[in-house]
Amino acid sequence: MQMSEIVVATADIGTTDQNQTATADARLAAIVDSSFDAIISKDLNSIVTSWNLAAERMFGYSAEEAIGRSIVMLIPDHLKSEEIEIISRVRAGERVASYETTRKRKDGVLISVSLTVSPIKNANGEIVGASKIARDISAAKESERKIRLLMREVNHRVKNQFAVILSMVRETSKRSNDPHEFEELIRARIMALSRSHDLLVTSEWAGASLFDLIQEHLKPFGREEQILLSGPVLTLQSNAVQNLGMAFHELGTNSSKYGALGSEDGRVEVTWTIGSGTHDAGASGGREFELLWNETSTPRPDDRRDETTRKGFGTVVLQRVAPQSLGGSAVLERSAGHLRWQLAAPLASIIVPQPGAEPDDDAALGFGI
Template sequence: MAEIIGIHQKPVLSAEARLRAIVDSSFDAIVGKDLNSIISDWNPAAERMFGYTAEEAIGRSVLMLIPENQRSEEVDIIDKIKKGERIASFETVRLRKDGSKINVSLTISPIKDPNGNIVGASKIARDITATKESERRIRLLLREVNHRVKNQFAVILSVIRETANRTQNNDEFLARVRDRITALSRSHDLLVSSDWEGASLFELAQEHLKPFGHEERITLSGPLVMLTPNAVQYLGMTVHELGTNAAKYGALSDAVGRISVTWQILTRPG
């Protein structure tokens, strides 16, 4: 005779209990409402997103979550739900309890009774505030990059025109353009390292005089002066030209010459 010992039956959740567990554990806000826009269901994520407890939200109109100038959205949504029409997911703005706005992506589905009649709607709201902020930053960055590229083109064209006016043959033109574009690249590297905030005059002079060598014969002194991005590019070209002239005709063209670069801040009276 066989004996069966220790059989344990794992409790089985009902379909309703499983659904409730899914709704309660969702990271997205899930809100149920009737056809009069009165809130009937409010999951924990909705509490976190909007700031209202379930007790505060259930029984109140969903309009409390919608900015006044966007409440026509709710009228359109209810009309479509009543007609059984599908509502595509869309992005919009909603209100928190403290009055602050939140960017959300909404997915809306009809709720039907056992007879198939539409009695309400469920809304799933996903917080996309961080995504929107990233998109805003990208747009700003693209505009800034576009501005900087155009500015760089303008500087390069200016360099080419100026060089063409001061050279006698193609070889000299190519050599001077190459050197000047390289100098412009040094200024660009300084700006990139500072996230285009600018650079100090000391850094700029040091960077542009370094390629000529003889660093032990070059002295830089002066107070801290921060330059704007445009000033870095144009003043960088000036320092490069001074270094070029010193290397060809001035202090760096012999074995003993020295360069001393000094600057000061002057204040105007009054």
């Protein structure tokens, strides 16, 4: 081989290596620019030397604004000591992996980030800076916060449900000596509690409409044509759903045994209104929720509702449990062929708060189940 051929071959190899290096560099730059994560490099004095598009989106600074400035501009005042620790570890050749912290955007908004910081070495193997990858985890942190809040809420609700069930068992056992009767009563009451719970789960615990609640608890007794509901559309808080649900179950059960829902000519009217009221309604400005259950039917020989001293579990729920749990009061009146239950409570303890919107009394509608 001639010397000239060797020189040409060597030149070709050098050109090829340069082209491959340029191609690799271009590919790497494209990867960095298209990354969803912010990729930033800085020197050992914490001065930014590169800044990709994701960093612009995440922190609000353009590359022109960021390069040449200290990375400390992204760190809240109370966390500035973190940078000293990070640079110290980088100088020692350590890699900082998945470090969760808080950083500050150009507009001053704080965001949660996960950082990975690695040393940058020159051709001689000397550490000359650091490469930082930052991922915005604000949404994940917010989800975690909501999950923790939900778990606390679920824990509270479960304990509350247990307390209600234990109370049901205790009060029902006091008034029933027959095991079979006790089983039937407690099963029906727990199923009623379950129906209220299902309404809340369906709405993702955002509440339930009063109409739906009454309908759900009276459906098992049939006689839909004998029931009239009338009142404004209201979305009830979870506590109101549970306690009013218990009340409607007891009223429906009693009516099917002794009253209107157990006779062909019976009639149940449930009406509710919102008035000025007398209870302390707090944020509702004194407004009061008033509900009336009024049923009439032909008196039956076994109708014992004129016995005003009779104190079954249903009576306890209607006169004490439901009204007291809602911060209100109730009046229960019985006579042959007639039962009337009137509840009054602060509106704030009944409905789901809706800023800027109030129930419209004039929009009250009548519904037949």
